[in-house]
Amino acid sequence: MNLPVIRFVYVDYYILIAFLTFWGIIYVFRNRFQRYGITVYPFFLLWRKKSREYWFPKISKSKIFKIYEKISLPLGFLLMISGVSLIFYIIIELLSIRSNQIPAITLRPIIPGITIGLSQLPYILLAIGISVAIHEIFHALSATSNNVRVKNGGILLLAIFPGAFVEPDENEFNSSPTNAKLKIIAAGIVINLILALIALPLSFELPYLPSALSKGIEIVGVVKNTPAYNASIKPGYIIYAINGYRITTLDQLHELLYKYTNITLTLRLLNGTFYNISVNIPEHFLGVYVTYYIPEPLTWILTFFTWLFIVNFSLSLFNAAPLIITDGGKLLTEVLKKFLGENGEKISFYIQSMFLLIFVFAIFLSNRPPG
Structure with missing residues (x-):
């Protein structure tokens, strides 16, 4: 009969040495990288460049995109509630479960060579790169849709994980109506949910x-x-x-x-x-x-789409949760500022800090030794 699949994962110390050597060289030559607009911190690299001010106006001003924005606004808040609910569900289950039971769901960080096999790394990096790029493009499209210029854009590398970002003009964004600001934020959140739904039928997740x-x-x-x-x-x-x-x-x-x-x-x-x-x-x-x-x-195709689903589904929930630096945190801040004025920003920060601690606690419970 079949038993649960167990895969043993170990740390390849040669990979670890190569990783530390790579970042050591990058950091030593950080001043040279600055000449090309690349900022280097320990295990963090950021390249920022002045972006086009308006992104694909024919698309962003179209009726279809306007409909997408209207749908994304309530969906963004629904995903926020879902993300917070999931965090509390995980904590309650892990606190009530017996030592000999296996929890239905946990929060485990993706650490190649430790929590996942190194063979999965190319699929994860590709899935993250695509997901984050599309996420930021939809922020930029929504900014254009709401007549907010995009000031900068760029890419980043955190340890081994790629990322991207766009920066709307801060003055124009802050002076925009609350509804416009919420649309710009929610547009990036909801596209990750859509990408997850697209990837699901082509992944291993469907039995x-x-x-x-x-x-x-x-x-x-x-x-x-x-x-x-x-x-x-x-x-x-x-x-x-x-x-x-x-x-x-x-x-x-x-x-x-x-x-x-x-x-x-x-x-x-x-x-x-x-x-x-x-x-x-x-x-x-x-x-x-x-x-x-x-x-x-x-196998390669299904593995890629599996990670594309996992990455986007996780982003759609946890990026929507009101944690510090997440889009969900920005949504909460704009709503509270609308009703509470400048005090709303302080209150939002305290709420986000509380939820961040709860989120970290859920990760701790998920990774504590059994028994």
């Missing part, structure tokens, strides 16, 4: 998709002292058939394992050859960790 594309069942781990272990079955082998019945889904695997106590596995070995092996499973327990086998390049 039917892996099974529909599966060419077999891949063994990713073997439990010691089990029939699979005693038969010298290894991770990386792919189960193609049991007793002559072709297998492509986990349901088929379960059904055949519970139907027989003596099985003949048709396996594809690590060298690509096929091999039949008989295994006795008196308790209907094979002893393997499994997942769907999807051949490349379909």
